[in-house]
Amino acid sequence: MINPVARAARAVIARASERQRPEPLRPEPRRVPDAGQILSALSVPVVMLDAENRFRYVNHAAEQFLGISAVQLAAHRLTDLVPPDNPLFLLVDQVRRSEATVSDHELTLDGPRLHKPGIAVQGSPLPEEPGAVLLVLQDASAARALDRQLTFRSAARSVSGMAAILAHEVKNPLSGIRGAAQLLETSVGPDDRELAVLIRDEADRIRDLVDRMEIFGEKPVARTAVNIHRVLEHVRKLAQSGFAAHIRFQEVYDPSLPPVWGNRDQLVQVVLNLVKNAAEAVTYADQMNPEIVLSTAYQHGMRLAVPGSTERVELPLTVAVRDNGPGIPDDIHPHLFEPFVSSKTSGSGLGLALVAKLMGDHGGLIEVDSRPGRTEFRLHLPVLSERDAEFSDA
Ligand SMILES: Nc1ncnc2c1ncn2[C@@H]1O[C@H](COP(=O)(O)OP(=O)(O)OP(=O)(O)O)[C@@H](O)[C@H]1O
Ligand SMILES: [Mg+2]
Helix, strand or coil: CCCHHHHHHHHHHHHHHHCCCCCCCCCCCCCCCCHHHHHHHCCCCEEEECCCCEEEEECHHHHHHHCCCHHHHCCCEHHHCCCCCCHHHHHHHHHHHHCCCEEEEEEEEEECCEEEEEEEEEEEECCCCCCCEEEEEEECHHHHHHHHHHHHHHHHHHHHHHHHHHHHHCHHHHHHHHHHHHHHHHHCCHHHHHHHHHHHHHHHHHHHHHHHHHCCCCCCCCCEEECHHHHHHHHHHHHHCCCCCCCEEEEECCCCCCCEEECHHHHHHHHHHHHHHHHHHHHHCCCCCCEEEEEEEECCCCEEECCCCCCEEECCEEEEEEECCCCCCCCCHHHCCCCCCCCCCCCCCCHHHHHHHHHHHCCCEEEEEEECCEEEEEEEECECCHHHHHHHHC
16 A cells, blocks of 8 residues: 555655646646645654655654754765664665665664664665655654553453452352341340341441452443433433532533444443532532533544554544633652542542443543643544444444
8 A cells, every 4th residue: 555645745745747748738637735735744754865865855743853954954964863873774775675665663863963762764765766765753752642641451350350350259158247237236235236236237248349350350241322412411411410419510521423332321320420520529628619621522543553453443532521620630640540539538449440441441541631630531432334334224
């Protein structure tokens, strides 16, 4: 497959050579933007080297990335920026020899006027220009930030094993303890009865906790096409008729969103946990004008590499829950999605661990932005694909 950037660059060269020929007469089709303009507008740095590694073309993003203007670069070779033993030269050589696209993900471009660690580079040949190599450079740190979010899934997964053990090993003896305490309540004197009630209440509390943990178990779930706006509406009504009655809600929805391929009850649980946290945050902080904003959007091009696999997933549907509370405490932030992490006296710290687990099960992703006065949790979800729709009709 021809790299689209290589195709655009080829078009630039083709146009340059066309200018020397007389223009043939042909009907004027719809105006197509100049490929050079497209390359300039591209936010990804693109560099074209000639056979002697001179800079033949750089787009605006590449000028910024390298910190040198195109005019200056025109008088330079790649060796002026990075030393010849840099692995980038190996990649460029490989492209020339194999006449195929070569990629590297963790290059450090280190030279007298450049220090760029963690750079992903894709090199492609330009068959029309013998020896020329097109380089597409990308700072991989942004992609890594997203990949890090994916690791939250594994934190939640470690809970699933524990949940299964707890359900097995704790729940059965617990019901025995509870039953025995109940029997004692009727047969002991008033002083000891108080103790028997205490045992029963505590057994109930442990059972509730185990019940919550059980949701982490790896059970297959039924998926259908889910209208995410109905999910959000449902949670808002639940919240406003109970724990968030005093909070103003604002809804900013994109009505044209396609359905999510998921489990409605689990998606309700995810949004409910986020809204509950948001409500608790504004309430504990005594925020004068507490507000929660629910929003949805369709984001093209939200594609992610799944760590450890060559698969890429597209997650175009975004659901955000934002509050104007005090922000996530600094000491909690790095462990936010781990189980039993809580800053609340009565919190079990399972809410967000469950959100991470359910989002992982849905093939989705969760991101957080938090500062005092503005905390936003963003869910990225896959939409219903044609293949899923076939299954859903079956
Ligand atoms: N919107 C938010 N604003 C500020 N801090 C938050 C917000 N959401 C979560 N947190 C922080 O993250 C912690 C973990 O949240 P999580 O929902 O996992 O547990 P919890 O709310 O403490 O307890 P549980 O949900 O089990 O009742 C919270 O205790 C809080 O410190
Ligand atoms: Mg919570």
